[in-house]
Amino acid sequence: xxxxxxxxxxxxxxxxxxxxxxxxxxxxxxxxxxxxxxxxxxxxxxxxxxxxxxxxxxxxxxxxxxxxxxxxxxxxxxxxxxxxxxxxxxxxxxxxxxxxxxxxxxxxxxxxxxxxxxxxxxxxxxxxxxx
Numbered sequence: 001x002x003x004x005x006x007x008x009x010x011x012x013x014x015x016x017x018x019x020x021x022x023x024x025x026x027x028x029x030x031x032x033x034x035x036x037x038x039x040x041x042x043x044x045x046x047x048x049x050x051x052x053x054x055x056x057x058x059x060x061x062x063x064x065x066x067x068x069x070x071x072x073x074x075x076x077x078x079x080x081x082x083x084x085x086x087x088x089x090x091x092x093x094x095x096x097x098x099x100x101x102x103x104x105x106x107x108x109x110x111x112x113x114x115x116x117x118x119x120x121x122x123x124x125x126x127x128x129x130x131x
Contacts, residue, residue, distance in 0.1 A: 047085040048114035056107040058083050059129050065100050066127035076130035088124045
């Protein structure tokens with residue numbers, strides 16, 4: 001029993017030491033790989049895609065690629081025939097998104113893409129299609 005108690009004390013002591021180091025490293029941004037030492041700024045950009053972009057599967061195309069890329073936001077058809085995409089991601093994700101919007105699905109014909117950086121929007125935890 002004493003042997004088990006000493007073993008348990010070492011295990012608990014090691015665990016507490018790990019927890020203390022993790023807390024310390026998170027506070028000062030030390031060598032802990034879980035510590036938030038690298039900051040990737042997220043931008044929210046509203047894209048307006050103009051052309052033959054409704055009735056050709058454009059929203060589903062954007063949704064599918066945004067899910068794959070890990071972008072949060074939404075895509076919806078507008079009354080004027082354009083498609084609006086609001087995307088929250090890194091600069092690299094936005095570059096990839098713009099390339100995808102330019103090409104579009106097979107039956108789409110994109111004439112123009114408007115791009116506007118907007119204030120962060122609450123509630124974007126995933127990408128969704130809005131009707």
